[in-house]
Amino acid sequence: MKKGTFIIGLLLATATAFAQVDGISTFFSKYENDPAYTKVTVSGKMFSLFTHIEGETAEEKEILKTISKLNGMKMLVRDNTTNGKQLYQQAVKTKMPGFEVLMTVQDKDEDLQFYIKEQSGIVRELLLIGGGTTEFFMLSLTGDIDLKQLSKLSRAMDINGLDKLDNLDKKK
């Protein structure tokens, strides 16, 4: 009796583990054969080949530093669509076991939802789902993800008027 219970428990645990792995794959495979979507998959093998690339500029070196810790990337993009936000709503309703929401951004142009999957305090997967007035996209990065390092890559480009608000502190 005990042996039977143990085997059933083991099967359920295995099924749950597979379900967690399959959550995001199912998500991508849903649109796999749709020609309206652009699909990009970069395998672990390709990421290992990236170690043969030498960065020439500071930006390039930062990118390669980030890449060196990754082992996979999947991207799904739907351009020139009128129902980007609708597709986004459908996507974020999908259950993804093992993932937790990191951040949600909603503005007039687009909605974004960041999900992370952690293991022993390390972000092992980052999933970004976004939907705007003309586009919808999903992007998944796997490996050892350093969110600070990742956000540093484009920080120099994005100012968006925050410098003006910063002056509030100085006028105190």
Added chain:
Amino acid sequence: MHSLREKFWNGETSLEDERLLKEYYKHLPEEYAALPEEQYFILLASDPDAILDENFDVEVMSKIRDENKPRSMAPWLTGLAAILLLVLTIGLVRFFAPAKPDAPSIAVQPASALKDPELARAYEQTREALMFVSSKLNKGQEQTLLLGKFDKAKQQVQYTIVQ
């Protein structure tokens, strides 16, 4: 005693005869032994344990056979030969084995001059994707910061009106 000796050499002595012989020669001083054969009996009587055991013949025959065998190579020489054979086999296998088709043979190249178009394309796509995610992450962080700043500004305005 002479007749007993005769019986001994003829193999006709009983156990009792042999005991008598031993007893006699055990106590006979060596200088009184007139005959060379008496020296032998004195020697025999002085060592009562000098009796051949059952395995004596087997051991002697085994040693004789070993002596007749051709001498084998020293164990260390056999070991050395085995190691040499192993090294030679590995060397031959490595020499004749075809190179793995997927073995990476790419030297380190600058990002702007990648020779493999597939690698260059994958790298470019990954680079763009990372910059894209990075910009979206920053957008999210900025939205949070913006709300924080807005709350702070609102509190300052309320504070000024109250004053």
